[in-house]
Amino acid sequence: MFLHSLVIENFRGIRNARLDFDDITVFIGENDSGKSSLFDAISRALVSTGGAPQFEAHHFHRTESGPSAAPVGPIRIELGFEERSVGEWDKLELGVLKPLLEKTASRPRRLVLRVNAEVPADSRPVAGQWVIFSPGLKQNADDLPALDMLRSLNRFLWLRGGALFNSCIGESRPTVEAPPLPADIAPLAKEIETHYEALVSGTTRHEKSELKAGYEAALELLSRRAVQSHTAGALSGSLVEEILGRRGLDAGQREQAFHGSAAQQVGVLLLTAAILRQHPGKPLSGSESLMVLDDPEVHLHLMTLASVWGVVEQLPAQKIISTQSGTLLAAMPLHSLRRLTRRDGVVRQWRVGRNSLNAEELRKLAYHVRVRRADASFARCWLLVEGETEFWILPELARLCGYDLALEGIACVEFAQSGLAPLIKLARELGIEWHVLADGDKAGRSYSDTARAFLHGEHVRQRVTSLRQRDIEHCFWKNGYAQVFIKAARLSLSPGDRTQPRSVINRAIKRHSKPQMAFELIVAVAADGSTGVPEPLRRMLDTCVQLARKGVEDRPARP
Incomplete structure (x- = not known):
């Protein structure tokens, strides 16, 4: 599904924010503009925890700092999904969500996930309540199967700043433990991780051989995914296949595309390893990926950054990017740009009409x-x-x-x-x-x-x-x-x-x-x-x- 809009109230440093998205959306703004809070809000709504979204005391917005400051009010996070074209969702396995939508429509249909959390009476975490509905229709769903179905249709991947080049694995793992990788790719994923860690930690004297070995492991993973693509359970399966297989290319084109410079190979290996470490579970047929790249330029040489973006740009995923890199910004269309400013907790979005x-x-x-x-x-x-x-x-x-x-x-x-x-x-x-x-x-x-x-x-x-x-x-x-x-x-x-x-x-x-x-x-x-x-x-x-x-x-x- 395509994430069209986001509304946030009283979450972390944000008192109010209303944003919209494109297939590629690029956020820029100063360090206090609220970008990390935006991504955290999306993550809490879409990343499965096996139950309701959880909120702690520090998640509630306060107008003053200090332990005695009271929260302003309850948290509200509202994600709006929309068809790109009329009838697009008819091809999806909607399950329990299907009754929430109009059977026929003359314009793209919308589905809204609203998550609320009341101010806690003490410091203990509180469970959020949710409701899924289509604007204008009375029927809604507020049960866990409906939430799980929506999450399965919108696979969320958040690569935080430095995740593409981080020698400490624990720092870049998702906050929620992901399910095990499918057995057919787990050994190769471990091998890729090993070579990746050796490269970025600087503990090897054989950088070229480590890169070559990790790259070949990724290519081997491709061959297995190509044969068993119908069993691809994880986001990592489909995205890694896109990274390494370049669907639509013949064998000769694929060989030419991926046996290029060392910078290109490093970029592919870094991105593959990051996705393998953060895969968010089993998708449904026709589901989409929502990929957030938070300051992807951190620790990357400009050539490697260009290589990573060249790969990411072609992935079948909606992309939300936060960057401080003029080099990366120069590769984006002006209409994708969103400049964020924040004052008194209100985040404002500026964009080119x-x-x-x-x-x-x-x-x-x-x-x-x-x-x-x-x-x-x-x-x-x-x-x-x-x-x-x-x-x-x-x-x-x-x-x-x-x-x-x-x-x-x-x-x-x-x-x-x-x-x-x-x-x-x-x-x-x-x-x-x-x-x-x-x-x-x-x-x-x-x-x-x-x-x-x-x-x-x-x-x-x-x-x-x-x-x-x-x-x-x-x-x-x-x-x-x-x-x-x-x-x-x-x-x-x-x-x-x-x-x-x-x-x-x-x-x-x-x-x-x-x-x-x-x-x-x-x-x-x-x-x-x-x-x-x-x-x-x-x-x-x-x-x-x-x-x-x-x-x-x-x-x-x-x-």
């Missing part, structure tokens, strides 16, 4: 932001600049003002290649604050007008800094740094000589390049006795820091 950007804007953004500047998606505020000089000089000017742009969560993003309007649209969709630095020439005035069109009751100074001079170089010239350009241009001018700043600046840039001139200006600003950072740029940096610190909490999230 399906119709918010046209095809041309998406094409430009796909290259410029996702590929060249993917890390900017993690920022709190974008300082949108026209060109190269601003990109190089502003972070250093901020440092001279006492700010570290990286620590403040501010990213300088050039807009010349992608256009200003698409970047502002994207920032607004993702809940990222933004500010535009525009030159004083004709093009700069046009950019300033573009930015003003996106203001909604905000003061223009909060969003736009328009230089009075034609560009940032002329701004420095006007604010006491003419000698930097004169020296770089190798001109000898007497105090009374009249010269055109534009010709001197152009000559200086021609001799030294814009990055070099940016460096010369930074040195001059930092020198004793200088006039300091030009006032318009200082005010702009102050504004950006204020925006970044304020964050996005004052604006409503997308419904």
Whole structure:
């Protein structure tokens, strides 16, 4: 089944959250945005414990810290499943869930699992109550067979941060002990685990032979699963078969796909071992896998990470990914991205709407932001600049003002290649604050007008800094740094000589390049006795820091 939506109330650090999902959903956000609580909530609802979901005192949300703080209220976790197309679930073994659904429907049907837990009277764990229903229908189910059936149709696999590369097995095992692996693959799984542990622990002197042996064990597992696929009981069976067999490929294509570089083989082995260790039991025919990869980049080289993602991307599973990796983010479509923010326990989801950007804007953004500047998606505020000089000089000017742009969560993003309007649209969709630095020439005035069109009751100074001079170089010239350009241009001018700043600046840039001139200006600003950072740029940096610190909490999230 396809997980379409999630509602959480009063669970761990979350007072309220409402999220939706795609086939691939990528969560980004700061460390306190509530991502781990989201995954834990899904796990408690879907991972079988042999009975009702269990909740302990620390699972209940509190507005204050400390042992005396009282829980805000009961826990509510609601998972909404939906058909991808009308009639899709008719092919499933629904069992006791079948009476809960409409027999015929003109639109995709939905099924909701709601789990509630009342605040405990003492510190002992409490069992959650659950109900499964279809919105709009009276019939529901609240018995254990119905819950077990729903869980069997939605096999949940949570690979926590470091699970792909963890030398301590116990740290990456699931919280609920999984049933034994089928007898036909258990010995091979143990062999794969042994070679995997030898590789990641660094205790072997024969890395190549360990990798080769583990890889061959995985291929042997494939051959057995291919013959006995109808007996494949565990999630590990079907997913490992997908990892190693690449269904739909002939023998030659399979050989080519998996006898590649060492990085590719390491990626396959790491992922296979992680899945084998965390398989969640026997599935039903037609059931789906819900795979959560929590910071999969931890401890992985970029080549190995790319290899792992290349395999994961092709698995027949719904994927939910949390990442801090710009490399991984660059491989994702913008519509899959969800930026999470949290304030006072309320988690807000920011995403790119399906119709918010046209095809041309998406094409430009796909290259410029996702590929060249993917890390900017993690920022709190974008300082949108026209060109190269601003990109190089502003972070250093901020440092001279006492700010570290990286620590403040501010990213300088050039807009010349992608256009200003698409970047502002994207920032607004993702809940990222933004500010535009525009030159004083004709093009700069046009950019300033573009930015003003996106203001909604905000003061223009909060969003736009328009230089009075034609560009940032002329701004420095006007604010006491003419000698930097004169020296770089190798001109000898007497105090009374009249010269055109534009010709001197152009000559200086021609001799030294814009990055070099940016460096010369930074040195001059930092020198004793200088006039300091030009006032318009200082005010702009102050504004950006204020925006970044304020964050996005004052604006409503997308419904």
